Amino acid sequence: MAKARKKTVAASAKARSKTSPAKPKPKARKPSRGASPKPAARAPKLPRYDELPVRAGAPKGAAWGVFGDADELGTINLLTPQTVLNAAAEIRAGKVFPLNLPLNLPDPPLYGRGALRHHVFPLPNAEFFTDDYLDNFYPQCSSQWDAVGHIKHPVHGHYNGLPESEVTGRGGSGKHLGIENLARRGIAGRGVLVDAARYFQRRGKTIECTGSDVISVKDLEAALAEQKTRLKPGDILLVRVGWLKSYLASSQEVRTKVAQLPNAPGVEATREMARWLWNNRVAAVASDTPAFEAINTQAMSELLHPHLLAFFGMPIGEMWDLEALAEDCAADRHYSFFLTSAPLNIPGGVGSPPNALAIK
Numbered sequence: 001m002a003k004a005r006k007k008t009v010a011a012s013a014k015a016r017s018k019t020s021p022a023k024p025k026p027k028a029r030k031p032s033r034g035a036s037p038k039p040a041a042r043a044p045k046l047p048r049y050d051e052l053p054v055r056a057g058a059p060k061g062a063a064w065g066v067f068g069d070a071d072e073l074g075t076i077n078l079l080t081p082q083t084v085l086n087a088a089a090e091i092r093a094g095k096v097f098p099l100n101l102p103l104n105l106p107d108p109p110l111y112g113r114g115a116l117r118h119h120v121f122p123l124p125n126a127e128f129f130t131d132d133y134l135d136n137f138y139p140q141c142s143s144q145w146d147a148v149g150h151i152k153h154p155v156h157g158h159y160n161g162l163p164e165s166e167v168t169g170r171g172g173s174g175k176h177l178g179i180e181n182l183a184r185r186g187i188a189g190r191g192v193l194v195d196a197a198r199y200f201q202r203r204g205k206t207i208e209c210t211g212s213d214v215i216s217v218k219d220l221e222a223a224l225a226e227q228k229t230r231l232k233p234g235d236i237l238l239v240r241v242g243w244l245k246s247y248l249a250s251s252q253e254v255r256t257k258v259a260q261l262p263n264a265p266g267v268e269a270t271r272e273m274a275r276w277l278w279n280n281r282v283a284a285v286a287s288d289t290p291a292f293e294a295i296n297t298q299a300m301s302e303l304l305h306p307h308l309l310a311f312f313g314m315p316i317g318e319m320w321d322l323e324a325l326a327e328d329c330a331a332d333r334h335y336s337f338f339l340t341s342a343p344l345n346i347p348g349g350v351g352s353p354p355n356a357l358a359i360k
Contacts, residue, residue, distance in 0.1 A: 046281065048278075049061065053065070055161075059156040061311055062312075063312045067313070071313070079234055083233070083234040087188070092334075092360060099357065100143040103353070106142070106319070108259040117136050119135065139179075140318075143317075143353055144318050144319060145352050146351055147352070148310075148313045149176065154306065159311070168349070169350055179352045182315060184345065191237075192335060194224055194229075198240070199222065207241055209243050209244075210254065210257065210261065212294055217273055233280075237280075237284070238325075238339075240287070243290070264294065268293070271307065277314070284315045285316055286320045292316050337360045341356040343355065
C-alpha cells in the first residue's frame, strides 16, 4: 500500500512537471539614469600612408573615402567617444591653460589682413548696460584653426574630391568644408606638446620669429624621445617652435618687419612629414607659428597645407599661445593633457579662433 502511494505521488509530480510552464527568465536590468553609456567602438583601422588612396581615381596619398565619401571632418573622426574617455585620464592636477592669444595680436596683422577694431558703448535706453562689437574681424587674424576648406590642392582640388562649386568661398552656392563642421562636432581629446624650441635651446640654437628654420621629422621624434612622450592614435599634436616667444620679446619695429615677411619657421613642408603625421594617426595639429609649416618662398618646393587639409581633412592650428603650457610641462615633465576646443560656429567660414584649453 505504501509502495503504491509513493508511485502515485511520483507520477503526479512527473505530470505536473510536464504541464507546468517554465519559470520566465529574469529580464536584463536597464542601466540607471546615472550609469555611464557603453563607449563606442574603437577608431577604425586605417590604411598606412603608402596604402592610400582607397578610392579609385583619388590622388596618391589622399585619404578620400577613408571616413566615408560624404565626410567633411577628416581626421577629427579619430576622436571617438572611447578616445575622449581615455584622454580624460590625463587630468591630474586640475590646472587649466588657455591657448588663445588676444585677438589684437599679432600687431600689425600678418598676410595683409586688416586690424581689428573693438567698440564698447553704453546702451542708449539702459545706460547701466554696456555692449560691444567688432569691426574688421578676420577669424584667422590671431590664434586660429584652418577649416578643411581653407585650401585646396593646386592640382587635385578639395578634400574628398568635392567639386569647386560645392566648397565654401569658391563660387556657386556651395557651403561644404566650412569651420561649422568643427564647431558642431566639437574638439576634445588627448593633446601632446612637442617642445621643439626647448629641445633646440638645450643644443644652443634659438629660433627667431624673423627666420625660416625647419623642424624635421627626425627633430620631432628626437624631441618626443627626450621628453619620454609617446604618441597615441587620435592625439592632437601641438608643436612649440619658438616663433611666438621670439615675437612677443621683439620691438614694434621687428613686429612690423615680421608682418611684411613671407617667411616663417615651422615643421618641414614635405611628403615625409605628411606620411609621419598620418601613420601616427594624429587627429589635428597646431603650433605657435603663423603657418605650422616652415615658409621660405625661395627655397621650398611644396606646401604641407594641401597634404593635411585637402588630402587628409586634418585641421591646422596656427599662432597658438603655448608658452605657459610649455613651462608647466617642462616643470613636471609631463607633456600630455586633456585638450578641448570650441571653434566659432560660422556657417561657411574657413577659419576661427580655437577657444582652446589644455587641462592637466
